Amino acid sequence: EDQVTQSPEALRLQEGESSSLNCSYTVSGLRGLFWYRQDPGKGPEFLFTLYSAGEEKEKERLKATLTKKESFLHITAPKPEDSATYLCAVQAQGNTPLVFGKGTRLSVIA
Amino acid sequence: DSGVTQTPKHLITATGQRVTLRCSPRSGDLSVYWYQQSLDQGLQFLIQYYNGEERAKGNILERFSAQQFPDLHSELNLSSLELGDSALYFCASSRNANEQFFGPGTRLTVL
Numbered sequence: 769e770d771q772v773t774q775s776p777e778a779l780r781l782q783e784g785e786s787s788s789l790n791c792s793y794t795v796s797g798l799r800g801l802f803w804y805r806q807d808p809g810k811g812p813e814f815l816f817t818l819y820s821a822g823e824e825k826e827k828e829r830l831k832a833t834l835t836k837k838e839s840f841l842h843i844t845a846p847k848p849e850d851s852a853t854y855l856c857a858v859q860a861q862g863n864t865p866l867v868f869g870k871g872t873r874l875s876v877i878a
Numbered sequence: 879d880s881g882v883t884q885t886p887k888h889l890i891t892a893t894g895q896r897v898t899l900r901c902s903p904r905s906g907d908l909s910v911y912w913y914q915q916s917l918d919q920g921l922q923f924l925i926q927y928y929n930g931e932e933r934a935k936g937n938i939l940e941r942f943s944a945q946q947f948p949d950l951h952s953e954l955n956l957s958s959l960e961l962g963d964s965a966l967y968f969c970a971s972s973r974n975a976n977e978q979f980f981g982p983g984t985r986l987t988v989l
Contacts, residue, residue, distance in 0.1 A: 802977065802978075804980075809966075809983075809985070810982060810983070811880065811882075811968055811980035811982050811983050812921070813880070814880075814977050814978070814979055814980075817977055855921065857921075864934065865911065865923040865934050865936055866923065866978060867923070868921040869920070870920040871920065
C-alpha cells in the first residue's frame with residue numbers, strides 16, 4: 769500500500785530562519801510526487817511536481833528535491849506569509865489517485 | 879484562483895439528511911476528483927471521474943455517490959448523514975493525470 773509520512777507535524781520558525789520539511793514515501797512505481805500549500809479553510813494550492821530522483825524545482829523561497837525514498841521542501845529566509853500547512857502527495861504509475869501525507873503546519877514568526 | 883469552483887461554500891444540515899455538493903472543473907480538464915478532509919484523517923481520496931466515466935474509487939462510503947455530467951461538472955451526493963461526515967469536501971481537476979488543481983471546498987456540518 770502506498771504511504772506518505774511527513775515530518776515534523778508542526779514547525780515554528782523565526783522570520784529569516786531557513787529550514788526543511790520532510791516527506792518520506794513508499795509507492796509501487798512512482799509516477800510523480802507533488803507538493804501543495806494549504807491555508808486554513810482553503811483548498812490546497814499546487815506548488816511543485818517532481819518525477820525522478822535527483823530532480824529539483826524552485827519557486828521564490830521554496831525549493832523541492834527528490835530522492836528514491838523521500839522529498840524535502842527547503843524554505844529559505846521564510847516570511848510570515850509563508851505560514852501554512854504544506855502537503856506532500858505521491859501518485860503511482862497507472863494514473864492512480866494521489867495519496868497525501870497529513871502535512872506539516874508551518875508558522876513563521878516576525 | 880485555481881479555476882475550479884465549488885458550491886455551496888458552507889452547508890449545515892441534520893443527521894439523516896441528504897445533500898448535494900457541486901463542482902465545476904477548470905476549462906479543458908476532463909478529470910474530476912473528490913476528497914474528504916477531516917482534522918484527524920487528512921485528505922482522503924473518495925472518487926475520480928474522467929469524461930463522464932468513473933475511473934477510480936477510494937474509501938467512499940456506500941451512502942455517498944457521485945457523477946460527472948456531459949458539461950463535465952460533477953456532483954457528490956451524501957445521504958443518511960451522520961455526525962462523522964462533518965468535514966471539508968474538496969473537488970480537484972486535472973488535464974493529463976498530472977497536477978491536480980483544487981477548488982475552495984465545501985464545509986459540511988452535520989448537527
